[in-house]
Amino acid sequence: MKYTIAVTQQCNLGCSYCYISSNREVMSPATADRIIEFMFRHTPEDETIEIGFFGGEPMLEFDLIKTISSRIRSHRGYNPDKVNFFIVSNGTIFSDAIADELVRLQLPFGISCDGPPHIQDSSRVFRDGRGSSTVVEKNIRHALRSFPFLPVNAVYTPNTLQNLPEVIDYFYALGVRVIYLNPDISARWTREHAEMLPELYRAVGEKYIDYYKQETPCYISMIDSKVTVIMRGGYQPLEKCRMGKGEFAFAPSGNVYPCERLIGSDNGVTHCLGNINNSNLTQVKCSHDASQIANGICPACELNQYCMNWCGCTNYFATGDYNAPGAFLCASEKASIGVALEVINTLGNEGIPFSDHLAGTPLMSIIGESVLKG
Template identity: 25%
Template sequence: MECTLNLADGCNLQCTYCYEGNEKQKTKLSMDSMQTAIDFMIKNNPEDENIHLNLLGGEPLLNKKMFFGLFDYIDSAWAESKDKFEFEMTTNGILMDDNVMNIVKNNNFKLSISVDGDRETHNINRKSLDKRDYYDSILSNIQKLIELKVAFGIRMTVTCNNVHLFHKNVLYFYHMGVKNIYAAYDDFGAWTPETLNELDHQMELLDEFYLTSIAYTKDLLFNLHDLKLTTFFAARKAMYCSAGSIGHFTVNSSGEIYPCGYVLNDPKWKIGNIESGIERKKLLDSIRASVKSSEKCKQCDIAFTCSGQKCGFQNYRITGYLNIPSDITCELERILYKHNYIVISRMYDQKTPRLMRYFEIAEANNIEISTTMQSIISEVAAK
């Protein structure tokens, strides 16, 4: 079960690339709504699965009272279900403190700090509402997380105007001691042939960095390669996520239910609330009105690994249709595919343990290997 709960809709930053825009609502989740939302998740948990609860905003720590209150409530009202929760939170790091770090360290928690790189890079797009420079505070909190051995990752956004600094900033965090580096391409940006070429160049540099500094380690991760390994390895049909089902939904700070954060607070996609539940007919009607016949992806050779074939609501946010990714998404995914193919080929050639363990898993679980991976195997063997 994957649930997202918005603790606060507002934010203390005005990032130029934020898909929510900068005219955000100022509402915060109340105690009653938080408790009702937790009750709803547990009572509707299909087949008693684990509950992956993502705490988001805006900036979720603008509502610290509810952040702490949520853990107190689960401890007191649902102690028998606490072990089923896997928590996640993305924060800009400005409002982190010792108490928040303690919660993260002592619970089953995945923490992400949104920061684009060094001060120069970070301040290109991530401006504060009050015009102050909070970079020193963010960096101090990152360094404290490292010192306290709190598990966390850095979440970078790669944009048209900072792409030339991409490789430099991955190394910046790596040398700082950050173990998990996540980067996301800005699919909403106005990419040009020049900036796409620069991304290709930066990925060439990062391929070498990954292969020499990450691929042979046990505890380091770079998402653009590591989280693509399974998409290349196992034969599978490209499928959109299950957003909007009883096992995958988003709750805003007013207790309204939406299928995905990309359409949070969009009246068209309000599909219920935590009191009455999900209106499946409303969801299906909205889906039917947001797809159209298209040949764009039907014969695509990289559909199996492309975000445009998994994230329908990102597509909708850009093109207005769930099943039609933007041309920019296609360009960005083509570049990523090219570099994933190069890196995985070299990992197979070198029999890198990080990749080879998937062959052991496949054999033990009778998993079919994809045609793409079989092509890589054949190419390496033919050398």
């Protein structure tokens, strides 16, 4: 079960592609308490609870995050082996004191950054128009001292798609070893963009292979996730989108959405499933069903079981339908699956067994190499 808590919709950045409208709303402790009760009541006993703190910029309300995490840990249903936390930050707010608190409270932390300055500053700017690259790069370097496997999430747009190999080089040079690459799902992607993907993804794959051969591996989401799925023979039911059933997002107002990407302006209408403060949400279901794809192409495709055509929010932004994937997602999935197969074949011949990927823990390859190197 995945629960995203947007503690605030305030943000100190004005990113051009943000799908969350910025406002002054901050979640109240009373609303947070009702969310906590909902999480523990709603989660089946055999499932873990994944809790993400989100925004806006969540680190603007770090004290609230600490309060909520403390209340979760003191809840009668809390099991440390079955509850995982994560904070997604824009990387503009960080310090030694924050690092110490994150470590003390065991709150994993990740930063969103799109790449080197000319890419980062093309979309991710402060409210006064200043680029954020200088402060974010400094904070990534700073955070890596406390979190050597700091995840960094890079969004690419139609204007920066061609820079994907450069983005990988930039993060790797900084010392980042966990890189997530995600397209701007609200962008107007064209056939020309889709046709660029195989070559660009292959260039990223070549870097990935080189890192392994140099015994300095790097987790790259578009490759490692697909290697894992291929090794397992396809996505398992609980790995697919379960928005509105196994995934909920809570706006600061208490409004409940099937996914954090669908909070939007939090108007309480579009995508909204109710409000935690005045509704009985235990039986609320979203209309999305990951097993029902609304076209005649995907079910017959030989790559269907390895494809993320079930991602409801991505589909909605592309086609207006939770269950209908768009052409760019199709092209991206085909390209990433193809590169993952090339990686498996190439590194398999080098004696890499991919046992960690098969076990669902691809990051262990990176951790193991780091330990061996002292």
